[in-house]
Amino acid sequence: MKAIIFDFDGTLANTLPVNIFGFQEVFKKFDQKDYSKEEIKEMFGPPEPELIEQNLQSNDVKGAVSYYYQQYEENHNRLVDNNQEIDQLLSNLKDREMKLGVVTGKSRKSFEYSLAELNMKKYFDILITGDDVKEAKPAPEGILQALKKLEVSPEEAMYIGDSDDDMNAGKKAGVHIGAAKWLPEYQSSEYSVEPEAIFQEVSDLINYLEKNHDD
Structure with missing residues (x-):
C-alpha cells in the first residue's frame, strides 16, 4: 500500500x-x-x-x-472538536512515507476553512473537493483524479470513507475500500458494496495495514 x-x-x-x-x-x-x-x-x-x-x-x-x-x-x-487520535493517525502514516490525499464532496470554501481550523492541511499531498469534479460520489472521478496526482495505481491505494457513496466510488475506481466508524457521527451503517475492512477505532487502520499491506 x-x-x-x-x-x-x-x-x-x-x-x-x-x-x-x-x-x-x-x-x-x-x-x-x-x-x-x-x-x-x-x-x-x-x-x-x-x-x-x-x-x-x-x-x-x-x-x-x-x-x-x-x-x-x-x-x-x-x-467541531479537534481529534487527537486522527492527528496521530495521519502523523503515523506520514512517518511511514505513505502518500495521503482527501477526496471530499465539500466545496473548497468550507473544506479549506475546516482544514485551517483543525490544522490538518500539512498532512496531505493532494486535496480534491466537490468543486474539482463534474460528477459527485458515488462516481469515481475524484478518486481517479487523486490516483493520477499521487502517481499510484488503484491496487496501491485505499479509499476510506463513512458513507455508502464512498464505498461505491472506491469500488468503481478499483481501489481498496475501508469504512470508517471511528467518529461520533458517520453517514452509513450498512453498505451496498462490502468494504474490505470496517474500522471501529482509529487504531484499527494501523493494525490493518500492518497485517495486510505493510511493505
Missing part, C-alpha cells in the same frame, strides 16, 4: 453536525421549513451550493449559500 485517500466529513473530522446545522438554518430562514438530521443527510452528495440550489424553494439561492457559509464558520468551533 502506497497511498491512502480519505473522505473528510464523518471520516477525518466530526464536521457532520456543523454541516447539518448550517443546512437546517438555511432552510428554516429561507423556506420556513424544519428538516430533521436524517432528511438533511438524504440530500448529501453535491457541494453545498449545489445542494442548496437543488433543494431550496426560495429564489434567493445566492443569499442562502452565503448564509450557509456564515453559519458554518460561526458555529465551527462550537460543533
